[in-house]
Amino acid sequence: MFYREAGQYKTTYQSDMAIFPLRQDRIGILIILALAYVAVPLMASDFILKTIMLPFLALVLAVIGLNILTGYTGLISLGTAGFMGVGAYACYKLTTLFPEVNILVWILVSGFFSAGIGVVFGLPSLRIKGLYLAVATLAAQFFLQWAFVRIPWLYNYNPSGAIEVPLRTVFGVAITGPTAAIEVKYLIALTFVVVLTWVASNIVHGRIGRSWMAVRDMDIAAQLMGIKLLETKLLAFAVSSFYCGVSGALFVFIYLGGAEAGTEFGIRLSFIILFAVIIGGLGSMIGSFFGAGFIVALPTILKFGLPAIGIAITGAIAEKIVVMVIGALTIYLLIVEPHGLARLWQIAKQKLRVWPFPY
Amino acid sequence: MTDATLTTRKPFLGESQRNGLIAGGVLALFIAALVVATQTGTITRNDWTYKIFVDPFVSMVDMPDLLVQTVWEGFVAGVLYSLIALGFVLIFKASGVFNFAQGIMVVFAALSLVGFYEFLTLTLGMPAGFVAAIVAMAGAIGIMFVLAVAVERIVLRPLVNQPDIIMLMATVGLTYFLIGFGEYIFGGSPKVMITSQLGLPTGSTMLDFAGGRVNIQHLDLAAAIIAAVMIAVLGFFFQYTRIGRALRAVADSHKAALSVGISLNQIWVIVWFTAGIVALLTGIMWGARSDVSFALEIIALKALPVLIVGGFTSIPGAIVGGLIIGVGEKIGEFYWGPLLGGGIESWLAYIIALMFLMFRPQGLFGDKIIERI
Structure with a gap:
């Protein structure tokens, strides 16, 4: 009834190809942005901001990054956490070497370091694909993790082997470090996510995105049509790793405030991000948000929601149940909807278009 | 054979042979250059080239006992890797599913064996020893069978014909489920494998070799022998039994196997069960060398x-x-x-x-x- 395109005429090619062709969608996204920028920092408690919103915003970029690689280009990667680590360590080294430069610049620049590493490890993707490529990216994961532990230069010879986020201010406002206000951190992360999502969505809707999808659907056919496989695949690796790198930098600088590579950027994180991509929906931007939200919210809901409705579980058991439930839910979701939550969203929108009539 | 291959003359050497010859020649030249450079003193002991290309080989020749010891350890680790990989291959051949959960099945099988044994001896009061261990082993095999049936019914059957990545992710989901489930039931702390109760040897022998000594654990020897026997049995099973023939048929082509009346569902249960037994044996050997815990997950990769x-x-x-x-x-x-x-x-x-x-x-x-x- 409210969600209908009647009377909205598309008179140009641009308006037909727009990311949000319906006026209701455009209004909806504005409302969501307004809520995210104004209502959430004002209303939400520090607990929700800290345990849900910050990890969600940090991980969503990594999920988008992996979605670009796996969902849009069809290359499986199990090295996501390694590339995130590159971003985090690059940002840490840069800001300790050049403390006077704005930290926001370094968070973005660290993405380029990650992109470079991603291109190097993406090189085998020209010859191999599928599970073979998954193993090649596992090499990246374990090698990078080893490097974070064994090269002391990366963590400034800190005896604990961890990196600690220093205090950095922009225009006098503390952004990172222990004294920064949580609302400020939230707004910074949100801005990064909004801008980078806008960029990614434009990339995948344009020429580059189409060549990625052509490679995904059948790489030999794409090559016959004149798409250069090497450039296209490496570009996908570069862009994907860029997003992972920025995500890693945000993860450490905004959310954790310090990290030890051996524990934070392990193979488990890579798998969790792959889960998020598949649960959210391969090849879908909105799906990346759903997937990231799902994997961040589920543990918190199980840990704090179950006791609230009267089922008493201790923290230690909750951890195990969470792992179990994530596994079971993944299988369940794959069975009922292999195209992920994004597909459910599409179905819901389709239904809403004709509501209250059945068709 | 197409016309083109009939008419073109066969080259003197195949492409791979030619590449091999070129690579071998380059390698030989490289080694010769290194030898000359070292002998004439162009490369000294402190150069990085010496440390990378010369020093390791010199120490290999100087201390052959260390080399043999290293190779033996690598061999034992390799046997265990092979056994995990064997489980992967069994399932991949029969169902085209890349079973990521194989590594966790190893841990799960070993944990259920130890858990059963503890249950039998501590709760039911059975005397500790070989009999209890064998009963526990039967219980663990039973659990692997239940797991195989459950996986086929709940995971594989609804997902048949989905793309590879979906199947892969389903087994990753299974991995997570088994980790959570196993930790919930058996607790997160590492357990000690019932090595001696199962009748596995525990001592070690020192062999004199080329002026040094090589230490060989009896357990590693037993592991290698058991692995060899198991592979022989599997080979026999695949080659000469009716079920084995059906398995090979399914591996060749699902459709052709279905059309001659082989039940895919039954085959999948059998194959997952076989992989489960391989996992149990792997788990016993691995657990005997170190503790049984979910830290094995990384090694399984x-x-x-x-x-x-x-x-x-x-x-x-x-x-x-x-x-x-x-x-x-x-x-x-x-x-x-x-x-x-x-x-x-x-x-x-x-x-x-x-x-x-x-x-x-x-x-x-x-x-x-x-x-x-």
């Missing part, structure tokens, strides 16, 4: 490079690949590891696999990958 080296569909490939990875990794860690600060074992296997990918993407024994549009 090493089966992936093994598969790359050996090929996804070949049982001998899994064995040879496992030995190559195991020995290569230990030698690399022992002779070149210190140059890089140690701990390179964690990624060396993957790099070895990558090198194989560059030259033989289908693995040593794998089927040749043919792509059509």
